[in-house]
Every structure is written in C-alpha cells, then in structure tokens.
Amino acid sequence: MITGEHGVGLAKKPWFREAVGEVSFEVHRKVKAVLDEDGILNPGKFLD
Numbered sequence: 001m002i003t004g005e006h007g008v009g010l011a012k013k014p015w016f017r018e019a020v021g022e023v024s025f026e027v028h029r030k031v032k033a034v035l036d037e038d039g040i041l042n043p044g045k046f047l048d
Contacts (some may be wrong), residue, residue: 009045009046010046012047013046016046025047028047029047032047
C-alpha cells in the first residue's frame with residue numbers, strides 16, 4: 001500500500017506512476033478532478 005499522508009507521498013512522487021501503472025494513475029487523477037474541481041487540495045503536489 002502506498003500512502004501520501006503528512007508529505008510521505010512526495011518522496012514517492014518520482015516513481016508513483018510506474019509503481020501503480022498508467023491506468024491506476026489516470027484513475028487517481030480523474031477521481032481527484034471530480035472531488036476537487038477547483039484544484040485547491042494540495043495543488044501541484046502529487047498528481048500533476
């Protein structure tokens with residue numbers, strides 16, 4: 001399991017896409033887009 005709590009996820013940012021695969025990465029991005037339409041939750045932190 002990969003978590004992103006308290007900044008831990010930032011250390012995993014460089015290889016997260018490879019670790020979860022392209023499809024899962026896109027699902028993460030799409031879910032975030034739906035739940036955070038204005039992009040105010042952790043902007044530029046992880047799924048960019």
